Amino acid sequence: MAIFASCLAGHSLLWSGEGVAAATAAAIPPVKTGKTFDRAAYGTAAGKAAYLAHVDPDRLGETAQPGPGVTSLERISPPLIQVKAGKSVELMVKTASGMPVSLHAADGGRFANGKNVITVAADTLGRATIIYTATPDVIGYASIRAASPSASNTILLTVQVLP
Numbered sequence: 218m219a220i221f222a223s224c225l226a227g228h229s230l231l232w233s234g235e236g237v238a239a240a241t242a243a244a245i246p247p248v249k250t251g252k253t254f255d256r257a258a259y260g261t262a263a264g265k266a267a268y269l270a271h272v273d274p275d276r277l278g279e280t281a282q283p284g285p286g287v288t289s290l291e292r293i294s295p296p297l298i299q300v301k302a303g304k305s306v307e308l309m310v311k312t313a314s315g316m317p318v319s320l321h322a323a324d325g326g327r328f329a330n331g332k333n334v335i336t337v338a339a340d341t342l343g344r345a346t347i348i349y350t351a352t353p354d355v356i357g358y359a360s361i362r363a364a365s366p367s368a369s370n371t372i373l374l375t376v377q378v379l380p
Contacts, residue, residue, distance in 0.1 A: 254279050254366030259317065265338065268317060274334045276319035277362055283369040288313055290368035293344060299377045305350040308374055311343045312365040318345035320363045325355040326376070339365075351378040 258264035281287045293309035300306040312318055319336040320328065328335035329348045339345040349361065355378045364371040 254281075256366075269336050269338060272330065272332055272334050272336070273319070274321045276317075276336060276366070277321055277364040277371055279319075279366045280364050280371060281367055281369050287369045288367065289370050290318070290363060290365050290372050292372050292374060294374060297375050297377055299379055300349075300351050301379050302351050302353055302355065305348050306376065308347045308349050308361065308363075308376075310345050310347075310363050310365075310372065310374075312339050312345060313367040314341050314343045315339055316343070316365055316367040318347075318363055318365045320347055320349075320361055320374075322349065322359060322361045324359040324361075326351050326359050326361075326378075349376060351376065 255264070259268050291311040293311050294307075298306055298308065308320070310318055316339050317336050318339060319334070322328065322333040325333070327333060327350045335347060337345050337347055345365075349359075351359065357378060359376045359378060361374040361376065362371055363374060
């Protein structure tokens, strides 16, 4: 029986009878907040606009329960994205068509809304594109967590900020 654990550095460890193997984490477990996503309200133009306008880092805990028909959030961007300090870079993830994706840059930096948290809608192909700016206070690596209420997981995007 294998047990997975997430490390702060963005790696997963697999413990088994054979030893320990490390692999870069593509998915990390969601932090459940008790909130639920109202798909019917989001399906209206006014509900969608209100949901996207409200900035809430707790949304990273609003993931779907795994089951039939529930997809996983996927990273489209490379595993490691590099950007110079003070510059911007495009990040991209994939979820269900039109569904929201929330991102949180806990290590600093800003999104297009000027904050370190943003929610955007995926396009008709399920691609959510986000512009991240590595502000001057970001040094080294910035971890950006992404989640969608239509997906059963969260993912970690890593941006290396170069001088």
